[in-house]
Amino acid sequence: MDNMEKKIVVEDLSVSFDGTHALSNVSLDVFKGEILTIIGPANSGKTTLLSAINRTLEIKDMVSITGRILLDGKDINESEPEEIRRRVGMVYALPIPLPMSIRDNVLLGIRLQRRLKRSEEDDILEKTLRAAFLWEEVKDRLNTSAIQLSGGQQQRLCIARTLAVKPEVILFDEPCSGLDPISTMKVEEALKELVREHTIVFVTNNTKQAARIGTRTAFLLMGRLVEVDATEKLFTVPSCKETEDYITGQFG
Amino acid sequence: MRLGPRIAELFAKIFLFGITLFIVGILLFIILFILKNGAAHISWKFITMPIEDMGRSGGILATIVGTGLIVLVAIVVATPLGVSSAIYLAEYTKGGRITEVIRFGINCLSAVPSIIFGLFGFILFVETLGFGWSILSGGLSLAAMVLPTIISTAEEALRSVPISYREVARSLGATRWQTVSKAVIPYALPGILTGIILSIGRAVGETAVVIFTAGTATQMPRSLLDSARTMAVHFYVLAREGISLDNAYATATLLICTILIVNASAYMLMHRLMRGRR
Numbered sequence A: 001m002d003n004m005e006k007k008i009v010v011e012d013l014s015v016s017f018d019g020t021h022a023l024s025n026v027s028l029d030v031f032k033g034e035i036l037t038i039i040g041p042a043n044s045g046k047t048t049l050l051s052a053i054n055r056t057l058e059i060k061d062m063v064s065i066t067g068r069i070l071l072d073g074k075d076i077n078e079s080e081p082e083e084i085r086r087r088v089g090m091v092y093a094l095p096i097p098l099p100m101s102i103r104d105n106v107l108l109g110i111r112l113q114r115r116l117k118r119s120e121e122d123d124i125l126e127k128t129l130r131a132a133f134l135w136e137e138v139k140d141r142l143n144t145s146a147i148q149l150s151g152g153q154q155q156r157l158c159i160a161r162t163l164a165v166k167p168e169v170i171l172f173d174e175p176c177s178g179l180d181p182i183s184t185m186k187v188e189e190a191l192k193e194l195v196r197e198h199t200i201v202f203v204t205n206n207t208k209q210a211a212r213i214g215t216r217t218a219f220l221l222m223g224r225l226v227e228v229d230a231t232e233k234l235f236t237v238p239s240c241k242e243t244e245d246y247i248t249g250q251f252g
Numbered sequence B: 001m002r003l004g005p006r007i008a009e010l011f012a013k014i015f016l017f018g019i020t021l022f023i024v025g026i027l028l029f030i031i032l033f034i035l036k037n038g039a040a041h042i043s044w045k046f047i048t049m050p051i052e053d054m055g056r057s058g059g060i061l062a063t064i065v066g067t068g069l070i071v072l073v074a075i076v077v078a079t080p081l082g083v084s085s086a087i088y089l090a091e092y093t094k095g096g097r098i099t100e101v102i103r104f105g106i107n108c109l110s111a112v113p114s115i116i117f118g119l120f121g122f123i124l125f126v127e128t129l130g131f132g133w134s135i136l137s138g139g140l141s142l143a144a145m146v147l148p149t150i151i152s153t154a155e156e157a158l159r160s161v162p163i164s165y166r167e168v169a170r171s172l173g174a175t176r177w178q179t180v181s182k183a184v185i186p187y188a189l190p191g192i193l194t195g196i197i198l199s200i201g202r203a204v205g206e207t208a209v210v211i212f213t214a215g216t217a218t219q220m221p222r223s224l225l226d227s228a229r230t231m232a233v234h235f236y237v238l239a240r241e242g243i244s245l246d247n248a249y250a251t252a253t254l255l256i257c258t259i260l261i262v263n264a265s266a267y268m269l270m271h272r273l274m275r276g277r278r
Helices: A046-053 A081-087 A102-113 A118-131 A151-164 A181-194 A207-213 A231-236 A241-247 B005-041 B044-048 B061-092 B097-111 B114-128 B135-159 B163-171 B176-205 B208-213 B231-240 B245-276
Strands: A006-017 A020-031 A035-039 A063-071 A088-091 A169-173 A199-203 A216-221 A224-230
Touching: A006 A046, A006 A199, A020 A046, A020 A199, A020 A216, A020 A224, A035 A046, A035 A207, A046 A063, A046 A088, A046 A169, A046 A199, A081 A088, A088 A151, A102 A118, A102 A151, A102 B176, A118 A151, A118 A181, A151 A169, A151 A181, A151 B163, A181 A199, A181 A207, A207 A231, A216 A231, A216 A241, A224 A231, A224 A241, A231 A241, B005 B245, B044 B061, B044 B245, B061 B097, B061 B135, B061 B176, B061 B231, B061 B245, B097 B135, B114 B135, B114 B208, B135 B176, B135 B208, B163 B176, B176 B231, B176 B245, B208 B231, B231 B245
Parallel strands: A035 A199, A035 A216, A088 A169, A169 A199
Antiparallel strands: A006 A020, A006 A063, A216 A224
8 A cells, every 4th residue: 555645644643522432543644546444433523533534623613633644645734624525525414404405505515615607516516416316316406405315315416515515525424325326326336436537535333334335444433443454454354353243233 | 388399480470571562562552642643644755745834834954964964964974983993993902901991982972861961962963063954063963872782792793703713714814904804894784784773773763862962954955064953853853843743743654664674674684694694
């Protein structure tokens, strides 16, 4: 793996909320074009790690962050937070469609940057909705409210909305936790296509899912990075006892 | 003696229902009383004629125009100020001590008697700034009076927008202001509008403030610096000085109908906007 290009470098990252540690000295690389899955029980700091990477963590109250995160070798704090958030998109655990039409939802982020021609908008809509495997299901009702979509459709809409901003990296925070198996499969299908052009960090509670889709997998526990390795190796011959206990269902 | 729980339940229900009925009854009584005494004296002529002989005859067109203009000035001034302040309180502060003090101040402001706003407006707008008894002075004083209502309803509406909407917008690269203007305000709009319309209702019926600041001129106003008599003031003068009780009730009828229409449209608007969201 050493010859691969590092897209994200997390160096000695510690985060605490109002004095309570959420992450302690986490160092981790994410390589360009891989799917890094992150597993770990609740409260192990997975979401905190993701939101630190796209600088949405700092919006929260009473948070203190130390350490460095590099994106393409450059400290993310040297760029505007809005730029980092556009380059590093995030898909949340629960789908959060805003109460507007499907079209307006998808175009929300890109419209903040610049004014688009109608034809440009249509292109972006079709491209991102296709990439999110949603186009066929919604192409005839783009102007209807996004709230009326099913949970699985909403989540794929949120993926399309994130894609529309053309991020280089996409962070997924347990995007399938509220979805049925069929919807989950569709999201995973979309993921396989997305990884051709994006770097992906995928947090999941579901170890089987992590094993299915990951290039490499990281295991977080109580705010510490226990180990990170090629997915196949981590799930067959983990080097730490804690990892083995977790993936074999001893706890968590 | 103790009542069984079922009997107590029955009594509670009857008692609470009775109280509610009583309150609705008061409202109905006022409306019916005014309508009974006033409706017969309303005619097209009454609505479209100028005031004649101090209100003994003629119509009340000037007071309708005066009321409309004063309320318009008040809302045009109070809305941007109040909504901006609400956005600041809801979106840009982190709930510290200073915010608490500001919010406390605004709540106190809403408890200030309207006659005090009248005095304030008289000293500041009529005297110090030299606007005289005018539509402008009246409107500005009313704006000060309805500001707390607009601020609290707008802040409440903004706070009811789920945090996750803000997170989504921010994670798509929106700045704080873009988030507020594109994701938060559209969602809070029905609540904000309701506060504004209820303020209109309050301003339309306000008497003490405008008597001090807009005067009681009976002729048709020609500019915002002219004195004007509102419908409420007209009613007060007619009834107080015993000029014409019939015309007083007729004015009151129009006033009450206006307020009812304003309030009803507030609820209808809110209902429609809420439905359009789903």
